[in-house]
Amino acid sequence: MHPLDQGVLAVQAAFPEVKESIADWPIGKRNRALAELRCAAFGGALRGWTACRQCGEKLEFELDGRALARGMNEEATRVEVGGEMYRLPTSRDLAAVAGENDAVAATRRLLRECLADSVTGKSDWSEEEIDEVGERMAAADPLAEIRLTFDCPVCGDAFEDDLDLPTFLWAEMAARAKRLLSEVHLLASAYGWSESEILGLSAVRREFYLGMVGA
Numbered sequence: 001m002h003p004l005d006q007g008v009l010a011v012q013a014a015f016p017e018v019k020e021s022i023a024d025w026p027i028g029k030r031n032r033a034l035a036e037l038r039c040a041a042f043g044g045a046l047r048g049w050t051a052c053r054q055c056g057e058k059l060e061f062e063l064d065g066r067a068l069a070r071g072m073n074e075e076a077t078r079v080e081v082g083g084e085m086y087r088l089p090t091s092r093d094l095a096a097v098a099g100e101n102d103a104v105a106a107t108r109r110l111l112r113e114c115l116a117d118s119v120t121g122k123s124d125w126s127e128e129e130i131d132e133v134g135e136r137m138a139a140a141d142p143l144a145e146i147r148l149t150f151d152c153p154v155c156g157d158a159f160e161d162d163l164d165l166p167t168f169l170w171a172e173m174a175a176r177a178k179r180l181l182s183e184v185h186l187l188a189s190a191y192g193w194s195e196s197e198i199l200g201l202s203a204v205r206r207e208f209y210l211g212m213v214g215a
Contacts, residue, residue, distance in 0.1 A: 007166030026088035028143035
């Protein structure tokens with residue numbers, strides 16, 4: 001699945017009481033929900049790694065997921081630039097431009113998608129206007145793009161990298177699912193229990209039985 005679909009599906013599954021379309025939420029609001037889900041499922045510390053752009057050295061990072069979950073101004077849904085109103089980008093908006101190969105063309109198309117009730121009939125933007133709209137949107141929706149800063153201790157290179165929450169969370173869920181299937185296999189082979197019986201055990205009891213199997 002595309003990360004946009006992963007993000008929407010994860011929020012829908014975790015918060016079934018939400019009746020509105022998650023795809024129409026601003027990206028920051030979606031990311032806040034993903035951060036809340038991640039903290040509930042795996043704890044507050046987000047640990048990961050990236051590779052140095054120059055030498056390939058593996059660099060680890062750790063973030064406070066609960067701080068991410070608090071870092072969203074849900075009151076802001078639009079910004080005004082040059083007399084025009086723009087909606088904050090949503091998953092649906094990003095999906096509409098995902099097929100664009102040219103970054104500038106994709107940005108201009110995204111602005112057209114987000115333009116709300118144009119009063120001037122605007123259909124194109126200069127680089128300066130693109131930068132201004134982008135800065136206003138980033139200020140109004142700070143969780144839409146999570147940028148991490150790294151300083152490589154090996155080669156000294158300093159660079160930034162994006163934390164894509166849907167991809168990060170999906171990878172953790174996939175790893176947890178594979179681990180659970182492995183635990184089910186071991187306990188079913190040892191005791192003859194069914195999958196539902198094994199998954200019905202608490203994590204502590206399951207770990208206890210796994211320890212006895214491996215003893």
